[in-house]
Amino acid sequence: MSVSTVAFRCAAVPLALPLVAMLAAPASAQLIDRKDLSFPMALTIAQGALEDCKAKGYPVSVVVVDRDGVTMVVLRGDGASPHTVENARRKAYTALTFKATTEDFAKAMETNPVRRQQATLPGVIGIPGGVPVKVGNDTIAGVGLSGSPGVDEPCVRAGLAKVADQLK
Amino acid sequence: MSVSVARLAAAAITLGLAATLTAPASAALLAHKDLSLDTALTIASTAAATCKAQGYRVSVHIVGRTGEVLVALRGDNASPHTFENSMRKAYTARTFRVPSGEIVKRLKDNPQFGGVFLTNVIATEGALPITVGDDVIGAVGVSGAPGGDKDAACAKTGIDKVADELK
Numbered sequence: 535m536s537v538s539t540v541a542f543r544c545a546a547v548p549l550a551l552p553l554v555a556m557l558a559a560p561a562s563a564q565l566i567d568r569k570d571l572s573f574p575m576a577l578t579i580a581q582g583a584l585e586d587c588k589a590k591g592y593p594v595s596v597v598v599v600d601r602d603g604v605t606m607v608v609l610r611g612d613g614a615s616p617h618t619v620e621n622a623r624r625k626a627y628t629a630l631t632f633k634a635t636t637e638d639f640a641k642a643m644e645t646n647p648v649r650r651q652q653a654t655l656p657g658v659i660g661i662p663g664g665v666p667v668k669v670g671n672d673t674i675a676g677v678g679l680s681g682s683p684g685v686d687e688p689c690v691r692a693g694l695a696k697v698a699d700q701l702k
Numbered sequence: 703m704s705v706s707v708a709r710l711a712a713a714a715i716t717l718g719l720a721a722t723l724t725a726p727a728s729a730a731l732l733a734h735k736d737l738s739l740d741t742a743l744t745i746a747s748t749a750a751a752t753c754k755a756q757g758y759r760v761s762v763h764i765v766g767r768t769g770e771v772l773v774a775l776r777g778d779n780a781s782p783h784t785f786e787n788s789m790r791k792a793y794t795a796r797t798f799r800v801p802s803g804e805i806v807k808r809l810k811d812n813p814q815f816g817g818v819f820l821t822n823v824i825a826t827e828g829a830l831p832i833t834v835g836d837d838v839i840g841a842v843g844v845s846g847a848p849g850g851d852k853d854a855a856c857a858k859t860g861i862d863k864v865a866d867e868l869k
């Protein structure tokens with residue numbers, strides 16, 4: 535055995551001890567108890583939002599992302615402009631990850647340099663039309679809609695209203 | 703070739719080109735049918751429900767005429783890869799105008815088949831083109847059932863559901 539190997543092992547033993555201690559479950563360790571959107575609920579929200587905007591005369595696209603920002607549902611409305619799908623997804627992701635509406639995010643960008651920097655992260659966008667989905671204080675999803683300037687968020691809220699009773 | 707002959711040839715080509723660029727009597731806008739969101743969503747949700755009823759956790763994509771995503775559905779507890787996989791299957795079925803399972807055979811018959819190296823193309827069964835007559839207007843892709851044949855069977859129930867509308 536070479537000198538360097540011995541030296542490495544000597545160093546490794548004290549390092550390994552606290553690691554084992556950390557890995558051993560403390561008394562308080564337990565699985566995280568979470569609620570997540572089901573697929574039928576996500577689809578109901580998306581359809582409700584799209585139909586509300588359609589009734590107002592706007593062809594829109596809608597995206598719902600889950601707790602991790604992963605896309606659950608995409609709906610491209612008849613006649614919606616091509617960019618609306620990406621825009622809706624980014625609004626949904628922004629609302630989910632910052633736990634706030636994208637309208638609030640956009641307003642904060644005006645005064646807060648940090649928000650402006652965060653808007654350069656992939657998938658983030660500061661345009662109104664994204665709403666976080668919450669159960670109590672837990673943000674479990676995000677909904678984004680694009681294609682109806684000025685009323686994107688009300689359309690999303692109409693979709694969320696369809697499942698309000700189940701969000702608890 | 704002398705200069706004068708070359709000029710004559712160029713003039714002839716120019717004339718021919720002009721004739722081509724001038725709209726012939728037969729020129730007209732392309733008229734075709736495309737999937738509506740309602741029809742696309744019915745196909746997708748029917749395919750998803752069929753697979754779910756059999757205990758399969760699947761994701762489903764519908765793409766339109768240009769391969770654009772019209773509907774994407776991630777089933778409860780479907781494995782993460784199924785989302786991308788169902789999109790790529792659908793894109794493959796749309797762009798080659800055949801069930802994606804046909805591309806599996808094509809690749810087996812010709813291991814040099816280069817189409818599989820294109821972005822989003824995948825040689826895996828589970829997607830079917832959506833047609834109006836001979837016109838392919840989109841495709842439905844399913845991923846997550848234990849076997850591409852089962853994915854394709856679920857996809858077919860979606861198309862069958864709207865058969866009356868596909869004309």
